[in-house]
Amino acid sequence: MELKTTRYAVEAGVALVTLSRPKRRNAWTGRMHTEYRWILARADADPAVRVIVVTGDPEGQAFCAGADLGALEGHSEKGRYDPGTPEDIARPGYGVDPRFDAAFAYHFGIGKPVIAAINGAAAGVGLVLAAFADLRFAAEGVKFTAAHGRFNFPAEFGLSWVLPRIVGLTHANDILLSSRVFTAEEAMAMGFLNRLLPAERLMDEATAYARQVAESVAPGSARETKRQIYRDLHRDAAASVETAERLLEAMIRAPDYKEGVKAWTEKRKPQWTG
Template sequence: MELKATRYEIDEGVAVVTLARPKRRNAWTGRMHTEYRWILDQADKDPSVRVIVVTGDPEGQAFCAGADLGALDGHAEKGRYDPGTPQDIANPGYGVDPAFDATFAYHFGVGKPIIAAINGAAAGVGLVLAAFADLRFAVTGAKFTAAHGRFNFPAEFGLSWVLPRIVGLSHANDILLSSRVFTSEEAMAMGFLNRLVAPGDLMGEVMTYAKTLAVGVAPGSARETKRQIYRDLHRDAANSVRAAEALLEEMIKAPDYREGIKAWGEKRPANWTG
C-alpha cells in the first residue's frame, strides 16, 4: 500500500508507526485509519517485529489532534457517520477472540505489545488510540481530551469501556462527562500513563524500553500474556488460572522455552524463534 498519511519503519525488532499529517496536527482521516490498520497487519505478521510503537509526526506538534475537521463537516453534510474507509480494509487482530473484533478493540488481538509514544496533544480519536495501546509514554505538558461532548457525540470507540479499566470509574467519569482538557501530568497521576518524559527524551526512552522487550521477552510469551490480560478482563479468577495452566502445558513444549533456559544459564541474550 502507498502510504500518504503515515510512515512505517523497523528498527532492531521495533516497528515504528508515525501518524504523518503534520500540517493538520496529525488529524485522523479514513485514509490514515486504512493505512494504520494495514501497517498493524503487516507488523503483526512480520516475525522480525517484536514490538510496535505508535507516535505522531513531530512537525505536527501533536500525537493526533482528533478527527480532521473536514471529516466532521462531511458527517454533518451527509447526515450520518461515514468512517471514510474501504470495504476491504485490513483487519489486524481479528479472529483471535470475538471480543476484539471491532474498531480499535482490534489492538488487543495484535500479538505484539503496542506502545503509544504521545509526543503532543491527543484529542478525540487520538485519545482513543492511546487508550487502546498496551503502554503509554507521554511528554510533559501534553494536552488530552475526549472532545466528544462539544460535538453532541457519545463517548467514542469504546472509551467508555477502556478508560474505567485504566484509570478507574471516578477519573473516567471526569474525562468523559466533561470532555475537558487535562494535562499529561494529570494523566500520569490518574494512572493513564506508564511514564512521563521530557519532550527531547521521549523517543529515546520509548525505543530503549521497546528494544528491551524485543530482546528479553520471548515472542510467544509476549503474545499470549497480552491476550491473557485482555481476556481476563471478562473471566473470573478460577477460569483465568485454568486458562494459564493450559497455556503453560502448551508453551513449555516450544523451542523458545528450552532456548530461554539455556540462554539464562549461559548468561547471554536468547535467540528467539517466535
C-alpha cells in the same frame, strides 16, 4: 499500500508507526485509519517485529489532534457518520477473540505489545488510540481531551469501556462527562501513563523500552500474555488460572522455552525463534 498519511519503519525488532499529516496536526481521517490498520496487520505478521511503537509526526506538533475538521463537516453535511474506510480494510487482530473484533478493540488481538509515544496533543480519536495501546509514554505538558461532548457525540470507540479499566470510574467519569482538557501530569497521576518524560527524551525512552522487551521477552510469551490480559478482563479468576495452566503445558514444549533456560544459565541474550 502507498502510505500517504503514515510512515512505517522496522529496526532492531521494533516497528515505528508515525501518524503523519503535519499540516493538520496529524488529524485522523479514513485514509489514515486504512493505512494504520494495514501497517498493524503487516507488523503483526512480520517475525522481525517484536514490539510496535506509535507516535505522531513531530512537525505536526501533536500525537493526533482527533478527527479531521473536514471529516466532521462531511458527517454534518451527509447527516450520518461515514468512517471513510473501504470495505476491504485490513483486519489486524481479528479472529483471536470475537470480543476484540471491532475498531480499535482490534489492538487487543494483535500479538505484539503496542506502545503509544505521545509527543503532542491527543484529542478525540487520538485519546482512543492511546487508550487502546498496551503502554503509554508521554511528553511533559502534553494535553488530552475526549472532545466528544462539544460535538454532541457519545464517548467514542469504546472509551467508556477502556478508560474505567485504566484509570477507574472516578477519573473516567471526569474525563468523559466533562470533555475537558487535562494535562499529561494529571494523566500520570490518574494512572493513565506508564512514563512521563521530557519531550527530548520521549522517543529514546520509548524505543529503548521496546528494544528491551524485544530482546528479553520470548515472542510467544508476549503474544499469549497480552491475550490473557485482555481476555481476563471478561472472566473470573478460576477461568484465568485454568487458561494459564493450559498455556503453560503447551508453551513449555516450544523451542523458545529451552532457549530461554539455556540463555539464562549461560548469561547471554536469548535468540528467539518465535
